[in-house]
Structures are given as structure tokens and as C-alpha cells.
Amino acid sequence: MKAQKIALPSADKRWKIIDTKMRKLGYEPQALIETLHAVQEAFGFLETDALKWVSKSLRVPASKVYGVATFYNLFKLKPQGKHNCVVCLGTACYVKGAAKILEAIEQFTSIKSGETTGDKELSLLTARCIGACGIAPAVVYDGSPAGRLSPEGAIEKLKGYIHVA
Amino acid sequence: MLLEELTAIAEKTRSERKEISVRCCMSSGCISSQAEEIKKALEMAVTEKNLGEKVEIRQVGCMGLCGKGPIVSVESEGLIYSDVTPENAASIIDALAGGKAVASQADPTHPFFTRQMLVVRSNGGRIDPDKIEDYIEAGGYSALYRVIHEYAPDQVINEVMKSGLRGRGGAGFPSGLKWSTVAKAKGDRKYIVCNGDEGDPGAFMDRSILEGDPHVVIEGMAIAGYAVGASLGYIYVRAEYPLAISRLQLAIKHAKRIGLLGDGIFDSTFNFNVEIRIGAGAFVCGEETALIASIEGRRGQPRPRPPFPAESGLWGRPTLINNVESLANIVPIINKGGEWYASLGTEKSKGTKVFALTGKIRNNGLIEVPMGITIRQIVEDLGGGTPDGKKIKAVQTGGPSGGCIPVELFDTPVDYESLMKVGSIMGSGGMVVMDEDTNMVDVAKFYMEFCVEESCGKCIPCRVGTVQMLNLLKMILERKATIRDLEALEELCEMVQNTSLCGLGQTAPNPVVSTLKYFRNEYLELLQPLPGEIIA
Numbered sequence: 001m002k003a004q005k006i007a008l009p010s011a012d013k014r015w016k017i018i019d020t021k022m023r024k025l026g027y028e029p030q031a032l033i034e035t036l037h038a039v040q041e042a043f044g045f046l047e048t049d050a051l052k053w054v055s056k057s058l059r060v061p062a063s064k065v066y067g068v069a070t071f072y073n074l075f076k077l078k079p080q081g082k083h084n085c086v087v088c089l090g091t092a093c094y095v096k097g098a099a100k101i102l103e104a105i106e107q108f109t110s111i112k113s114g115e116t117t118g119d120k121e122l123s124l125l126t127a128r129c130i131g132a133c134g135i136a137p138a139v140v141y142d143g144s145p146a147g148r149l150s151p152e153g154a155i156e157k158l159k160g161y162i163h164v165a
Numbered sequence: 166m167l168l169e170e171l172t173a174i175a176e177k178t179r180s181e182r183k184e185i186s187v188r189c190c191m192s193s194g195c196i197s198s199q200a201e202e203i204k205k206a207l208e209m210a211v212t213e214k215n216l217g218e219k220v221e222i223r224q225v226g227c228m229g230l231c232g233k234g235p236i237v238s239v240e241s242e243g244l245i246y247s248d249v250t251p252e253n254a255a256s257i258i259d260a261l262a263g264g265k266a267v268a269s270q271a272d273p274t275h276p277f278f279t280r281q282m283l284v285v286r287s288n289g290g291r292i293d294p295d296k297i298e299d300y301i302e303a304g305g306y307s308a309l310y311r312v313i314h315e316y317a318p319d320q321v322i323n324e325v326m327k328s329g330l331r332g333r334g335g336a337g338f339p340s341g342l343k344w345s346t347v348a349k350a351k352g353d354r355k356y357i358v359c360n361g362d363e364g365d366p367g368a369f370m371d372r373s374i375l376e377g378d379p380h381v382v383i384e385g386m387a388i389a390g391y392a393v394g395a396s397l398g399y400i401y402v403r404a405e406y407p408l409a410i411s412r413l414q415l416a417i418k419h420a421k422r423i424g425l426l427g428d429g430i431f432d433s434t435f436n437f438n439v440e441i442r443i444g445a446g447a448f449v450c451g452e453e454t455a456l457i458a459s460i461e462g463r464r465g466q467p468r469p470r471p472p473f474p475a476e477s478g479l480w481g482r483p484t485l486i487n488n489v490e491s492l493a494n495i496v497p498i499i500n501k502g503g504e505w506y507a508s509l510g511t512e513k514s515k516g517t518k519v520f521a522l523t524g525k526i527r528n529n530g531l532i533e534v535p536m537g538i539t540i541r542q543i544v545e546d547l548g549g550g551t552p553d554g555k556k557i558k559a560v561q562t563g564g565p566s567g568g569c570i571p572v573e574l575f576d577t578p579v580d581y582e583s584l585m586k587v588g589s590i591m592g593s594g595g596m597v598v599m600d601e602d603t604n605m606v607d608v609a610k611f612y613m614e615f616c617v618e619e620s621c622g623k624c625i626p627c628r629v630g631t632v633q634m635l636n637l638l639k640m641i642l643e644r645k646a647t648i649r650d651l652e653a654l655e656e657l658c659e660m661v662q663n664t665s666l667c668g669l670g671q672t673a674p675n676p677v678v679s680t681l682k683y684f685r686n687e688y689l690e691l692l693q694p695l696p697g698e699i700i701a
Binding site for chain 1: 193194196197198230231232234363364365366367368369372403404405406407442443444445446447448459460461462463464465521523524525529530531561564595597598599603611615618619621
């Protein structure tokens, strides 16, 4: 079967961006991970319809698409909160008390790592190492890392970012 | 692009330099502590003081002293400012006009700076990573020119062989040998892959190289491409490194624009292009066959070797996979010769190694040191000991595949073989210092949790073995285990080491084995007596 464009799932403009990405990569099966990055960037997570559409467009069985989507930690299959907070649990952060920071944030937000608050305001995540070991312990708020934090400091920063009821 | 044009760019850039260059670190670490605001404050102060003729503010890559960032340096004056804030940044400019700087200073004569030997990082903290002109001014891309016009491909490989360079990703395979295998392998197409999936927690050398000097990696890849006969290279970078990715994208764009990548480089028949592939958060993708699977758009699961990627790699074609730091060593090796490189370091481990010195240590950051330096020299002289006078207990090298080296063995020289002998590995270069507050059983558990989560699930010893080892470690920590459980743990370690498919599983027990070897007492103290046993 020759590579070709499959009809977009809806009129949402974001599908076009993803389609452009796939076209650039020749609708080849090897474009799967790049495409999933594009989907997540556009929609914030990988919804089932998107996975099905990508599967058809790249001629990769849906089972394989699902396999890849669940294999990599960064791909999210559930909608994420408006903001996100990633606590680094790398070794340098670990020896400098990252566990206490995570515990404090979990207590403050009443959600566990990997969860999103009920009002969809915040998703709490952890990372294996963000490579900012020089400023350990570190937390990334909406993409910007902050370092040398105490549990209290981490919560103070969080308050600046989100509105927690 | 011709050599004259390259020289012209270098000269033009040099002539536009101002007398005093104030360098502001703009790598991830310092940016998180307001480096962007600091740079703006510095620029404003230059305008206010009317020093625009004499002083320039330059963004540069990592200067190494990450723990005391943001760092601003004025090399012509021999000054390094640390912990700079947007508020006190202006005083650094005042000081250039006879005023006094209130920002704190780091001592450039401290062993942290003087004991280093910069080969890979010689441009780090000196050039603007977003400007290809800066790299060219520092001699960039002239090695590629010389290679294309003056060397036959096997002469390039010969130079790498002579240098004695070994893989900086951790395993230490001789790079020259890898290059020549790929060069000899038959295939209608060959590929270069740069492994930038720096997954070891506690390591950030490759991030800083990619952020601070992306062109040195690109040039190294192009030289490798010429040597083995490849015209396409992939850089696989972790998604956790957004700044490294954007700087690389810009660097590739600039190199293409002036013809340093693309078709007919330097008016020759050599074509080379570089593409970026972004990881999606899987530690196992640092393993070469898993990384290849990931570039091919599949789950990052390793496969048995042989065949090695050098013979059958990306899409079944011969593929040269080198780590970022290995490739960053190529330009210096070509510029100064393989023999010069081989004169650095020890008999079997040549050259320098970049380490990320972190944890309970006064001088946190990146260091580049000659191989053969002892751990004691790194921790005590460069690192300056613990910040609060606590006793150092061990240093962990090699991340989840490595081990803990106790303080009694700190006179061990840092080279591939010596570290292996004491039960650790060189690894990619993470060096995490642990003090007396660190519980070594908990450290072992920390790494095992990592391996459980990152095991790809393909082979049973790793998928199931790591979970069982973690359960035993948890039982020990909860004081619910007996000596029998410890014996089971040791047995499992051996089994998983010997029967796992790839490096992840084979080395997953290392943190347990090494802590058991040197800190066995910490395990024994947590054990329960066997039924009927009397506590002595």
C-alpha cells in the first residue's frame, strides 16, 4: 500500500500540524515517535482517536502504536493539568532530599505523583534526572527548572504558579 | 564554502570583538537561577555607563561551577563571579570602570579550576553556542576541512586509533576499532549515530557539551562520516534536555546555511547531513540496539548482539554509534594529533574525562580531568570536601550500572580498569558524593527502583529479577528480613548479572553488590534474627 494522506479526524486545525509533520517524514512507519511527540505537543496528551488516526496514516498496527505510546514515559494517555510540576528524583537530588520535597508537594496538593488535581489545574510528575544536578535538589515548574530548593521553598514556588483551592 | 571563506569569518569575528568580554553562563542550571535577567542587567549597565565601545556581554555555555551559579566571568581581568543576582550584576560592570563589585567571587587559582585539563570543554564557557561564527573563530570546522582535503578515510581512523580514545558512554570500547569495523563493513548506506540519551541520574556532561558547544559534536560527526563512508548522521537527544535540542537545531541550521553540512562540503564530493531524533523518556535507549529501535520508531527494546550495529545497525545498515563526549574528542584529536592525545592519561585510559561532581560536595559542577587522577584528588582538591564538614562516606560512579566506592579506596586512580577492579565502572561520568547521613541500603534501593521502572521487560531475569531484588531490599529496610533473605538477594544479584540480555540488566545488581561489599554492616544491622537464634 502506498503512503498517503488519511482524512483528518475533525476540522480542528491541530490535526493539520500533525499531518504536516507526518508528510515531512514521508508517512513512513519510522516517523511514529516523532508523530506522537507532535500529537502530544498539540493536544497535551495522546487521545485514542489520535492514536487510531496515526496508526492508519503511518500504516503501523494500532497495537504497535499503543505499544510505543505506553513504552515511553513521556507520552501521556490521559489529559494533563493546565500546569505541571516535575520533581527530579535523580541521584544528586535524592542525596539532597528530593523525597522530602515530593512528599511536601504531595501533601500540599493532595495528589500523588502521576496524578492531576480534580480541577485540572496541576499535574504532578517525577523525573529520573533532568541533568540539573549542579543545582540539586531541583523541580521543574511548567518547563522552567528551579534549583537548590527546600520543601518549603518548593511549595512557595508552586503557589506562585498555580491557584490551589 | 572554501577555506578562505572560513578564515574570513574567523577574522571578521575576531576584529569585531571588544576589548573586554563579559561572559554570562546561559546553560540550563544558570538559566534556572535568573541568568537571562542577569544578562539583561549587565547589558543595561554597559549602556548606562557608556561602555559599549569597550565592553561586550556574551552568552556562553557552562563554565563548570554549576553549584555556585549563575556564573559571570571576565577573563581578561581574571575574574569569576559566582551566585550573581540581577540586582548585583550591574556592579560587575561598575568594577570595570573603577568601581567595586558587590557580587561574590570565585577564586580562579583554586584547584577546581587549575587542576582541570580542558580538551573536550575547551570552548565551554568561552563561545556563544548560538553563533557559528564564534565556533569558527575558535578554530572550528578547520579540522573537517583538513580531513576532507588532506586525509584519506583510513588516515583519519588511524589517527583515532593512535589516540587510544575509548567510548565515553561508559563501557570503554576502543573508538578506533569501532570506526574501522564500520569502515570495513559492507552496505549500500552507512549511518553515524550520536548517542545523547544521557540517562544516568547524576550525570549531565553531555547536556552541557550539547548546550555549550553543539558544533564540536556536529563537526566530530561529519569527520566520522567521512572516515567510515556515511552521509547521514542522527543525534538522539533526551526530551528532558529542551535547551540542548533547540541549540542543536540552530547549530545544524547555521552549518547548513553556510555549507558546512549538506552536499559537496568544502568543495569536495563529501556529503553529510545531521538530523535530530528526540527521545521520549526511556533509560534503556542509551543501550545501542535499543536506541536504534527507537530511531526506527519502535519500542526501545534491545536485541541480542551479534550482529553488532557496526555491521548491522540502523535499518540493517552498518552504523557507527558514539556517545556525545566521544565525538566531542574527535576535533581535538585531529587538530593536535592522535599521539598528543595518547600522551594524556594512563597507559590504558587515554585523554581526559568530564565528570559531573555532585551530591554532598562543596564545589558542585562539571570538571574535566586527565585520566589517572585519584578519586581523592577529585573529591578533596577540586571538590573541596563536604560543605558542612560532615564526613564523606563514598562516591558513586556509573549511575545505576555502577557502584559505591568507599572512602578507604579514594586513592584509586580514575581509569576504566581500576574502577572496574573496585566494583564500580567509569560510566558516563556521574560522580555523586555521599556523606555519613546517607544510608547505603537505601541507596541500593533507590537504584533498584530506578531499574525496575526502566527495565524494558523483554528478558525475564531483568524484568522479574529487579522486582524481586527491590522487594528484598524493602524488607531489609523495614527490618523484616533475615540472613536467609540477604542470601537470596546475593544469589539473585549473580543470576541477574549473568543472564540478562543487555547492559541494563547485567549491571542492575551492581549498586547492591558494591554496597554489600563495602557496607555489609549496614545491611546486617537491619536484619532480624532467625527463629531460635540468640542475638549476641
